[in-house]
Amino acid sequence: MLLPDRDDRKCTLHRPLRAGTQPVRLDRRAALAGAASLALFAPSIARAQSARRVYRLxxxxxxxxxxxxxxxxxxxxxxxxxxxxxxxxxxxxTAYRYEMTNQERWSGGAVQSIRSNTNNDGEREFVEARRTGAGLEISGSGFSGTLTGTVGTTTYWTPAMMRRPQWVNTQDGSTLNIVASRRGSAQYPTATGTVSTAVWSLGSDLPLILYYTDAGEWAGSTFDAQGEEVRYIAQSLAPSLGPIWSES
Incomplete structure (x- = not known):
């Protein structure tokens, strides 16, 4: 996930752009059909659900x-x-280029593995993490070690992450101390119109703002990049992501 960098020197997105900047090189059949459709509304017993969302930056x-x-x-x-x-x-x-692929696996509300690779304007960053009996073992470009307890990640597609005080930065594996705080409500733009959202800030380790709808859909996020706002804008909030989450 593209994040505000705590060390602005590492990310040219957070520096003012200047002319001349050089580039650095996402009956029975009916009964059975009815039972299958009900699974879509019961995440804890659903056998297969999938939803995809695109955000414009x-x-x-x-x-x-x-x-x-x-x-x-x-x-x-x-x-x-x-x-x-x-x-x-x-x-x-091209003054700055950023590419990331990341896959996380979750079970019982706990992240079981993370595998990510990032091209941060020519600098490779990565995370390889897996859950063992000792906790979440992380090998990353920014941190190697083991985290215990229930951690969140900077994918934050579900507001359930707001209840977790320690997150893994999926760009480099570093740990973030999160102080999630509800900051009221706001209308937030999407490609199909504005929506009512709950506004959350995350504290000094991750100075960005998250926006979730009443149904628990991640509508977008904002952060500052050297005086200019970076904004995630959902192209659609359908299909829903929220019903897929379950901590059971």
Missing amino acids: ERGGSDIGSQSLTVTRSGGEIVVDIDIDLRVSLLGI
Whole structure:
């Protein structure tokens, strides 16, 4: 997930763009049919559900890329796939490029594995994590170690993450101390119109704002990049992601 960088020097997205900047190289049949359809509304017993969402990314009102988010549930396992493709251009020259692929596997409300690769403007970053008896063992470009307890991730597609005080940065594996705080309500834009959302801030380790609808759908997020707002805008809120989540 593209994030505000705590060290702005590492990410040219957070630096003012200057002319001349050089590029650095997401009857019975009826009864059976009815039973199958009911599974869609009961996440804990659903055998197969999948939903995909695309977000447009803007910086200072200009289109800079997109992120796709696909969430699939099969039995007790949830698989989350992320693809991000972003580039900031100046006078037709690519001044900054960011690409990420990330896959997470969840079961019983706990992340079981993370595998991500990121091209951060020519710098490779990665996370390889898996759950063992000791906890979540992480090998990343920014952190290697074991986390215990119920952790969240910077994929944050479900508001259930707001109840988790420690997150894994899926870009480099570093740990984030999250202080989630409800900041009221706001109308937030999507490609199909504005929606009512709950507004959440996450504290100094991750200075961004998240917007979730009353139904628990992630509508988007915003953060500051050297005085310009970066904004995630959902192209549609259908199909729903929320019913797929379950901690059972």
